[in-house]
Amino acid sequence: MAGTAADVLARADELAAISEEPGRLTRRFATPALARAGDRVAGWMEEAGLTVRRDAVGNLIGGAHGDGPPLVLGSHLDTVPNAGRYDGVLGVLAALGAVERLAARGERPPVPVEVVAFADEEGTRFGTSYLGSAAYTGAMEREWLDLVDADGVTLAEAIVAAGGDPERAVASAAPTLAGYLEVHIEQGPVLEREDLAVGVVAAIAGQTRVRVVARGEAGHAGTLPMAARRDALAAASEVVLEVERVGRSTDGLVATIGAMSISPNVGNVVPGEVRMLLEVRHADDAVRAGATHAVRAGVERIASARGVDVAWTLRYDTPAVELSPDLRRRLAASVEAAGQPVRTLVSGAGHDAVVLSRICPAAMLFVRCAGGISHDPRESVAEADVAVALAVLERFLLGG
Ligand SMILES: [Zn+2]
Missing domain, CATH: 3.40.630.10 (Zn peptidases)
Incomplete structure (x- = not known):
């Protein structure tokens, strides 16, 4: 045959x-x-x-x-x-x-x-x-x-x-x-x-991609006391977990920080800036928009609690x-x-x-x-x- x-x-x-x-x-x-x-x-x-x-x-x-x-x-x-x-x-x-x-x-x-x-x-x-x-x-x-x-x-x-x-x-x-x-x-x-x-x-599924940049202040990892730090990587780490939490909250939703770059990226400096790529996908555009909004609110909360600035740039949004x-x-x-x-x-x-x-x-x-x-x-x-x-x-x- x-x-x-x-x-x-x-x-x-x-x-x-x-x-x-x-x-x-x-x-x-x-x-x-x-x-x-x-x-x-x-x-x-x-x-x-x-x-x-x-x-x-x-x-x-x-x-x-x-x-x-x-x-x-x-x-x-x-x-x-x-x-x-x-x-x-x-x-x-x-x-x-x-x-x-x-x-x-x-x-x-x-x-x-x-x-x-x-x-x-x-x-x-x-x-x-x-x-x-x-x-x-x-x-x-x-x-x-x-x-x-x-x-x-x-x-x-x-x-x-x-x-x-x-x-x-x-x-x-x-x-x-x-x-x-x-x-x-x-x-x-x-x-x-x-x-x-x-x-x-x-x-x-529709997709939303956002560049998220956390900006704190770089400093000497030996001399800068913990209480005085504005560590961009520590903030970004919380962002990763927040994205995961939001992604897990709704059936069929996926939310990911898939790329991250740290600067300076050396062992003895507190990182001053972290650039991340966020991606959110769902078959229902309203769910995707709601989730993206929830992530953004979470990111802003994390940033303000840590005295870190955050820039949010929408890169791509397809229904x-x-x-x-x-x-x-x-x-x-x-x-x-x-x-x-x-x-x-x-x-x-x-x-x-x-x-x-x-x-x-x-x-x-x-x-x-x-x-x-x-x-x-x-x-x-x-x-x-x-x-x-x-x-x-x-x-x-x-x-x-
Ligand atoms: Zn294919």
């Missing part, structure tokens, strides 16, 4: 060997490694009877024959440095597998099905978010073209070097789509904990995305028809579906991954779970 779970895993293994670096998987936007992986996938798409084209930034699009707006299935082919082999790739290969299975049985979905492999989701090279899907949906911004990678190459230059066209990328309009469905590894432990192969994603209720119902029906319990869950991580949801109904199916591990070579999925995902996809494509 065409498009088995074993085929999907064998192809994922093959793509995992296509990397910028020997010995580990790194495949960033507009690199020769990404082009080689794209060529491989393009070959499989053609064998599956899809008509392959690359758009202006190198997204790989396998179009089906038929009239009317297509239903798009896909995910991304780029990776973070030292990546696992399933984040992104699984969604592309599962989509392809489902198309192959239907074709082998001579079944024809009611609308044309298009398989897309986005060229950049992780944003590892240029610090963008969702560059590939933004270009695909006509939402790419001109200012991004001037972004520079670690080697001083601009995004515009990288697109040209990879055979694309920056002007056309910026000018492209949103396509008309019937919908978007993305299969992705869960990147969390919920499905494994509940012994489930797949889950239906209800929403993608939660509710995925299409219609497609979710259809996906849930497909999960049930595949003999699986329907578990609905929220994605804490962002995905291409965020961008696609702005132009068409979007849905996501999560697949259990071992230990919830992702962005790591230990990423792992079970063949039986991939088989379930393929069965769900097939049913979904035939109309649920």
Whole structure:
């Protein structure tokens, strides 16, 4: 049979060997490694009877024959440095597998099905978010073209070097789509904990990022008495615990201080300044806003009790995305028809579906991954779970 779970895993293994670096998987936007992986996938798409084209930034699009707006299935082919082999790739290969299975049985979905492999989701090279899907949906911004990678190459230059066209990328309009469905590894432990192969994603959590800077006064660690200190690190340490307390106070909320820099950062000086990055995520924007507000109140209380100044700068604030209720119902029906319990869950991580949801109904199916591990070579999925995902996809494509 065409498009088995074993085929999907064998192809994922093959793509995992296509990397910028020997010995580990790194495949960033507009690199020769990404082009080689794209060529491989393009070959499989053609064998599956899809008509392959690359758009202006190198997204790989396998179009089906038929009239009317297509239903798009896909995910991304780029990776973070030292990546696992399933984040992104699984969604592309599962989509392809489902198309192959239907074709082998001579079944024809009611609308044309298009398989897309986005060229950049992780944003590892240029610090963008969702560059590939933004270009695909006509939402790419001109200012991004001037972004520079670690080697001083601009995004515009990288697109040209990879055979694309920056002007056309910026000018492209949103396509008309019937919908978007993305299969992705869960990147969390919920499905494994509940012994489930797949889950239906209800929403993608919104994110708030804030730079918090605590400023006290540096001083000699030997001569400055404890009572006279305005220790920025001691204040920051309380902030970390306050963030954890707020994060634990509400179901589904996560709050993190994920980065901290101390200055001076030497053993015999009381730290005068600490810079931190705060991140808060929740599927409900009001909960996220309330939690962010609570953290800020706590930070100010800590700062004033310690005679430390605090600066609070909002860096990034994106709302939660509710995925299409219609497609979710259809996906849930497909999960049930595949003999699986329907578990609905929220994605804490962002995905291409965020961008696609702005132009068409979007849905996501999560697949259990071992230990919830992702962005790591230990990423792992079970063949039986991939088989379930393929069965769900097939049913979904035939109309649920
Ligand atoms: Zn991903």
